[in-house]
Amino acid sequence: MAQITPARALLLLVSGLVCLIAASGALIGALFGGARIALVTAVAAGAAGALVSLALRRRALAQFAAARREAGSRGYAEGIAHGVLLHVAAYEAAVFPRTGPTGVTHEERAARRTVAYRMAALDEVPRLVREAAADALAVLDASDRTGAEEALAQLAVVVRQEYARP
Template sequence: MTSPPAARIHLMTTFFLVTCGALGGACFGLLLGGRVAAVVAAGAAGPGAGTGAFLSRRQVMAFFQPGIVPVDGYAEGIADAVLVDIATYQAAAFPLPPGGLTEEERDARRTPAYRVAAVDGLPSAVRVSAVDALNAVDQGRDTDHAQAAIDALFLTVYEHRRIR
């Protein structure tokens, strides 16, 4: 169910885009080839803009639906980056062959994990879970505790996603 104001806004925007496309095409065609080119360019640009607006109607109407929160792709991407960086740091802190990594290599994986966990756009629930996971990995004694913290971070990132 689309709201009447949303449909009216989309209709007015479509009319504006088609008009601007036709006028822009006419001006461009007039500059390049004269009156015939102006008519052809206006005839192509106007319906082209209208077709684009018609094809995007469903997405525009979904944006105006009440109760639907737009997805924040930036926050979701940062949350995924936190998960990847902390999992990489965990793999460096608990290598499969004991002694497989040097301290410099561990620090090289630790620094990005802390940096991405401190990014401003990160949701607070993911940030808290990331801090718990980083603390568990930093302790470096119990692999089960660190894995449980990483699993909790994974679930927090998954729950944060709007579309599943």
């Protein structure tokens, strides 16, 4: 079976609608004038439906392509913002390890810090997310546990709010 693309879905939908319009034309023609009028109205209604669908096809496909591009760019930016949240949380886990002060080596902590800062500095990260990440990283660098929890929670809220809008 062929893959359902937007163009194929539009073709199938329009074909069904043209058939429905032609059948409706035939029914109306049969009610008002017999078999010959039914044939004429079915052909006329089907042809009109096909011409209208051909005229609107290009516009519909252009809108499909624009929606696909927008969804792709929005999904990419959302993934980057969630990546920032993930790496800042990983850095928090290195600053305040659950296994005690010997749970994370200094090199691992420095590596997580570097990755978190690099992710937060990407151009694709929205401004509000970047600012919240900078605040969280500054508090983590100061090793303030209470402030870090609040800053990380604020970063999570900003990431959620940034992409919860329709």
